[in-house]
Amino acid sequence: MDSSTEDKIYLAARRIFVLKGMEGARMQEIADEAGMNKALLHYYFRSKENLFKAVFKDIFTKFFSKVKDTLFSNITSKDKLVVFIDSYIDLISSNPYVPQFIINEINRDPKVLKTLMFESGIEPQKILELFFNEVKLENSSEVDSRHIVISLMGMLVFPFVARPLLQMIYFNNDSETYDHFLKERKEVVKNMIFKLIEA
Amino acid sequence: MDSSTEDKIYLAARRIFVLKGMEGARMQEIADEAGMNKALLHYYFRSKENLFKAVFKDIFTKFFSKVKDTLFSNITSKDKLVVFIDSYIDLISSNPYVPQFIINEINRDPKVLKTLMFESGIEPQKILELFFNEVKLENSSEVDSRHIVISLMGMLVFPFVARPLLQMIYFNNDSETYDHFLKERKEVVKNMIFKLIEA
DNA sequence: GCATAAGTTAACCATATGGTTAAACCATAA
DNA sequence: TTATGGTTTAACCATATGGTTAACTTATGC
Numbered sequence: 227m228d229s230s231t232e233d234k235i236y237l238a239a240r241r242i243f244v245l246k247g248m249e250g251a252r253m254q255e256i257a258d259e260a261g262m263n264k265a266l267l268h269y270y271f272r273s274k275e276n277l278f279k280a281v282f283k284d285i286f287t288k289f290f291s292k293v294k295d296t297l298f299s300n301i302t303s304k305d306k307l308v309v310f311i312d313s314y315i316d317l318i319s320s321n322p323y324v325p326q327f328i329i330n331e332i333n334r335d336p337k338v339l340k341t342l343m344f345e346s347g348i349e350p351q352k353i354l355e356l357f358f359n360e361v362k363l364e365n366s367s368e369v370d371s372r373h374i375v376i377s378l379m380g381m382l383v384f385p386f387v388a389r390p391l392l393q394m395i396y397f398n399n400d401s402e403t404y405d406h407f408l409k410e411r412k413e414v415v416k417n418m419i420f421k422l423i424e425a
Numbered sequence: 426m427d428s429s430t431e432d433k434i435y436l437a438a439r440r441i442f443v444l445k446g447m448e449g450a451r452m453q454e455i456a457d458e459a460g461m462n463k464a465l466l467h468y469y470f471r472s473k474e475n476l477f478k479a480v481f482k483d484i485f486t487k488f489f490s491k492v493k494d495t496l497f498s499n500i501t502s503k504d505k506l507v508v509f510i511d512s513y514i515d516l517i518s519s520n521p522y523v524p525q526f527i528i529n530e531i532n533r534d535p536k537v538l539k540t541l542m543f544e545s546g547i548e549p550q551k552i553l554e555l556f557f558n559e560v561k562l563e564n565s566s567e568v569d570s571r572h573i574v575i576s577l578m579g580m581l582v583f584p585f586v587a588r589p590l591l592q593m594i595y596f597n598n599d600s601e602t603y604d605h606f607l608k609e610r611k612e613v614v615k616n617m618i619f620k621l622i623e624a
Numbered sequence: 625g626c627a628t629a630a631g632t633t634a635a636c637c638a639t640a641t642g643g644t645t646a647a648a649c650c651a652t653a654a
Numbered sequence: 655t656t657a658t659g660g661t662t663t664a665a666c667c668a669t670a671t672g673g674t675t676a677a678c679t680t681a682t683g684c
Contacts, residue, residue, distance in 0.1 A: 351594050383583060384578055390531040
């Protein structure tokens with residue numbers, strides 16, 4: 227039952243780290259969440275830092291791997307954009323705290339990103355570059371495609387990370403209305419991007 | 426020199442909290458930054474929580490007050506958008522960690538936002554609503570103006586908060602090139618928004 | 625100048641935190 | 655059954671952390 231204990235700890239750690247971040251998470255809290263004795267965290271992962279890195283690496287690579295198949299498929303670049311946007315809104319909707327977790331941690335400790343890119347076979351980087359190329363192929367505007375890509379990312383991520391503020395101010399703090407807004411956003415963001423890339 | 430000591434502590438706290446967040450900041454570190462004995466932090470602000478709230482409130486209200494004069498001026502809505510975008514890219518450029526600080530803290534503790542909105546005379550909310558109205562006036566598209574506003578915010582903020590990742594992947598980790606990209610962005614975001622709001 | 629209030633310091637406090645340790649427990653093989 | 659290796663536990667450890675305290679220093683008012 228070795229991997230079962232390790233998995234339980236990992237899953238608990240993932241949940242707590244995503245919600246609280248490296249600084250806010252407590253080993254005892256993770257142990258409680260896993261239903262394990264705190265010493266086991268050190269037995270299996272040796273330190274808080276190691277545990278965190280395992281979690282961050284997993285989350286980071288999975289976050290960007292979701293569209294790998296899409297990017298390597300034979301559909302048109304335009305259709306890839308569509309699938310990409312749909313996929314990511316769904317993905318973030320079901321893991322709403324993950325973008326904020328990633329952004330917070332890469333700002334808190336930029337070295338974690340460098341280390342990760344070096345260790346992870348550079349796959350997330352490759353995926354982001356492939357994605358960039360798809361956008362570039364479709365971009366008929368005069369604008370540097372990096373502006374398009376980064377704007378698209380901002381449009382996808384921001385409604386989630388800034389949710390507490392935006393929901394309060396523009397949606398009367400009504401969670402259901404905001405959820406509905408997020409669903410609408412699939413079509414809206416697609417239309418926006420296509421508008422931005424046209425000549 | 427009462428206010429001078431208090432100010433020194435406040436300024437130090439602001440710097441450390443913005444960089445480290447509430448969870449990551451240490452009172453001893455703030456005291457060291459201020460060149461003061463740690464007990465003074467409690468003497469003047471009573472607790473870490475109080476000190477943090479003072480800082481957060483100040484930063485939050487100032488962040489949104491920057492365009493107050495613009496919003497109340499007599500220029501056209503379209504020109505207001507232009508000034509708004511210019512102002513915010515400049516503001517964020519000179520305080521690059523502030524958006525991330527705000528986003529992180531409103532996610533870490535959403536109650537801080539509720540309390541703040543109640544205490545601060547609701548000014549940031551009013552400003553965001555006024556801004557929304559200006560966008561709505563200019564929006565000839567079929568799209569709900571909230572989508573436009575939120576997309577604009579995402580476009581303004583995201584390049585800063587995700588800088589470590591974006592710079593590494595799309596800019597060969599060259600800081601100067603990224604800074605140049607950010608400067609370009611003033612014109613680019615304006616053009617993008619005008620494209621999005623046209624019929 | 626004196627009394628008092630406000631500001632400052634160094635030492636201290638109670639608890640939290642990540643981590644360690646030795647013993648107990650469990651599973652398996654001989 | 656015993657030996658062995660792996661897993662788990664409860665207790666413990668050293669340091670960090672936010673906060674307190676009493677003594678000292680400085681500023682202020684009369």
